[in-house]
Amino acid sequence: MKPIFIDKSEIIKRYKPINKYTHKGIQGHALLIGGSYGKIGSVCLSAKAALKTGCGLVTAFIPKCGYEIVQISVPEVMVLTDKEEEFISNINFQILPQAIGIGPGIGQEFSTQNAFQKFLKSNKIPLVIDADALNILSLHKSWMTLLKPKTVLTPHPKELERLIGKWNSDEEKMDKTIAFSLQYDLIVFMKGAPTYIIDGHTIYQNTTGNAALATAGSGDVLTGMITSLLAQSYEPLNAAIIGVYLHGLTADIALPETGYQSFIASTIIDTIGKTYLSLENNIERQELL
Ligand SMILES: NC(=O)C1=CN([C@@H]2O[C@H](COP(=O)(O)OP(=O)(O)OC[C@H]3O[C@@H](n4cnc5c(N)ncnc54)[C@H](O)[C@@H]3O)[C@@H](O)[C@H]2O)[C@@H](O)CC1
Ligand SMILES: Nc1ncnc2c1ncn2[C@@H]1O[C@H](COP(=O)(O)OP(=O)(O)O)[C@@H](O)[C@H]1O
Ligand SMILES: [Mg+2]
Numbered sequence: 001m002k003p004i005f006i007d008k009s010e011i012i013k014r015y016k017p018i019n020k021y022t023h024k025g026i027q028g029h030a031l032l033i034g035g036s037y038g039k040i041g042s043v044c045l046s047a048k049a050a051l052k053t054g055c056g057l058v059t060a061f062i063p064k065c066g067y068e069i070v071q072i073s074v075p076e077v078m079v080l081t082d083k084e085e086e087f088i089s090n091i092n093f094q095i096l097p098q099a100i101g102i103g104p105g106i107g108q109e110f111s112t113q114n115a116f117q118k119f120l121k122s123n124k125i126p127l128v129i130d131a132d133a134l135n136i137l138s139l140h141k142s143w144m145t146l147l148k149p150k151t152v153l154t155p156h157p158k159e160l161e162r163l164i165g166k167w168n169s170d171e172e173k174m175d176k177t178i179a180f181s182l183q184y185d186l187i188v189f190m191k192g193a194p195t196y197i198i199d200g201h202t203i204y205q206n207t208t209g210n211a212a213l214a215t216a217g218s219g220d221v222l223t224g225m226i227t228s229l230l231a232q233s234y235e236p237l238n239a240a241i242i243g244v245y246l247h248g249l250t251a252d253i254a255l256p257e258t259g260y261q262s263f264i265a266s267t268i269i270d271t272i273g274k275t276y277l278s279l280e281n282n283i284e285r286q287e288l289l
Contacts, residue, residue, distance in 0.1 A: 001178075003196065003205035006245050010204075012283055014238045018054070027056030028231030031097035032104070032224060033119075034131070036112070037086035039105030040066035042131070042220040045265050046104045047077045049224030052272045053246070055231040059095055063087050088112050091119040099126045099239075101227030103133030104220040113139065120146035126230045128152045130223040131159070138162035149185040150236040154223055156191045174203070187240050191219065195248070197240050204241060209248025212255055217265030222247045225272070249275045 004010065030050040035043040040062060047060045047070065059078040060070050064085045071079055080095075082088045089111040100123065106112055113136050120143060127148065129137070134155050137143055155163060160173075164180045167173040173190065181188045181198045190196040193211065197204040225247055229239035250271035251263065258267055 001201065001203055003203040006197075006204050006206045006208075006241050008279075008282055011242055011245050011279065012286065014234070014242055015279060015283070016232075016234070017280070017283070022056075024056030027054065028099070028228070028233065029057040029059070029095065029097040030055045030224075030227045030231040031059045031061060031093065031095065031100045031125075032227060033061040033088070033091060033100060033102040034104040034106040034133075035060075035062040035066045035070075036088070036105055036107035036109070037063070037065055039107065040069045042105030042217060044070055044073045045217045045220040045269070046101060046224035046227070048074045049221040049269050049272070050101070050228035050231070051076055052269050053225045053228035053243075054276075055099075055228040058228075059093075059097065061088070061091060061093060084111070088115055091115050097125060097231065098233065099128070099227050099230035101128040101130065101223045103130035104223055106132045106136075108132055108136055108139070112136070117143055117146070124148070126150075126236060128154060128223055128227045128230065130154045130219065134159045135162055144184050147184055147186060150187055152187045152189075152226060152230070152236050152240050154189040154191065154219065154226070156219060160188075160190060174198075178203070187236055189240070189244070191222075195244050197237075197244060199237050206244045206248055208245050208252055210251050210255060210260070212251045212258065212260045212263035213248070213268075215264050218247075218268060221265050221268045246272065246275050246279075249278070253278065 032046045043060050047058050050058045061080045064081045087109040164176045177198045182200050188198045195206045226239050226243035250268045254271045
C-alpha cells in the first residue's frame with residue numbers, strides 16, 4: 001500500500017489559523033499525566049510543548065516530588081499532584097480538559113499500572129498514549145479493549161515491539177502495525193526516520209525531521225504537541241499529522257543554527273514559534289497565487 005506523504009500541502013489542508021476573538025477558555029485545555037522520581041523533566045517538556053503549540057491552558061498531573069520542579073520550570077502550567085511522592089497511584093482530577101496525554105516518565109510501578117487501568121475504564125476524553133503508559137499496556141494486552149476509537153499511540157520501535165511482537169522485515173512491521181490499528185481502531189505511530197502514522201489501512205509518511213531529533217525527550221515533546229492540537233479540537237488523525245510534521249520541521253529549521261549535536265528536546269520547544277510562522281507564510285503565499 002502506498003503511503004500518503006505528510007508535506008506542506010497536506011498540512012495546509014488541515015491547519016486552522018487562530019481566530020482573532022479566541023480566548024484561553026476556548027483555546028483548549030490539555031492535561032499531561034506522567035512523571036516519577038528522576039523523570040519529572042519529561043512532563044516539564046510535554047507540558048511546555050503543549051503550551052507552545054497553542055492550547056489555552058495546560059495542567060500537569062504528577063507525583064508530589066515534581067510539584068516545585070514543574071511550577072518553577074514552567075510557571076504557565078497548572079499542577080495537580082498525586083498523594084504519592086515518587087510515582088502516580090490514583091489519577092483523580094476535577095478539571096474538564098479537552099485532551100489528555102499520558103505516559104512520559106510515568107514508570108511502571110504496580111500502583112501506577114492499577115491507576116492507569118482505572119483511568120482507562122472511566123476516561124471519555126480524547127487521549128494520546130506514550131512511553132511507559134504504552135509499556136503498561138504491553139504488560140496487560142487485555143486492557144487494549146478499554147481504549148476509545150482513534151486513541152493516538154506514539155511508540156518508538158522498542159515500545160512498538162512490546163505492543164505487537166517482533167518482526168523480521170520492514171514489511172512485516174508495517175503489516176503487523178496495520179493489523180493492530182484495525183483490531184482496536186487506533187491511530188498508531190511507527191516513530192523513526194521517517195515516522196509513519198497508521199490509521200487502519202491508510203499509511204501516512206512524514207517528510208520533515210532529521211537525526212537531530214535523536215535526543216532524550218524529543219518524543220515527550222511530540223506527545224505534548226499532539227495533545228495540544230487535540231485540545232484545540234483537531235480530529236485525532238489531524239492532530240497526529242500536524243503534530244508530527246511541526247515536530248520534524250523544528251529540527252529542519254533549527255539545524256543550521258545548532259548542528260546535530262547541540263540540538264536538544266528544549267530546542268524543539270524553542271523553535272515551535274518559527275515553525276508556525278513558516279507555515280503561515282506558506283499559507284499567505286498560496287493565497288496570493
Ligand atoms: N528527562 C526525562 O525525564 C526523560 C524521561 N524519559 C522517559 O523515560 C522512560 C523510558 O523511556 P525510554 O524510551 O528511554 O526507554 P525504553 O526502554 O522504552 O526504550 C529504550 C530502548 O529502545 C531503543 N530505541 C529507542 N528508540 C529507538 C529507535 N528509534 N530505533 C531503535 N531502537 C530504539 C533503545 O535502543 C533502547 O534499547 C519513558 O517514560 C520516557 O518518557 C525519556 O523520554 C528521556 C528523557
Ligand atoms: N534519526 C532520526 N531522524 C528523524 N527523527 C528521529 C530520529 N531519531 C529520533 N527521531 C524522532 O525523535 C522522536 C524520539 O521519540 P522517543 O524515542 O519517544 O524519545 P523520548 O522517549 O526520549 O522522548 C521520535 O519522534 C522520532 O521519530
Ligand atoms: Mg518516548
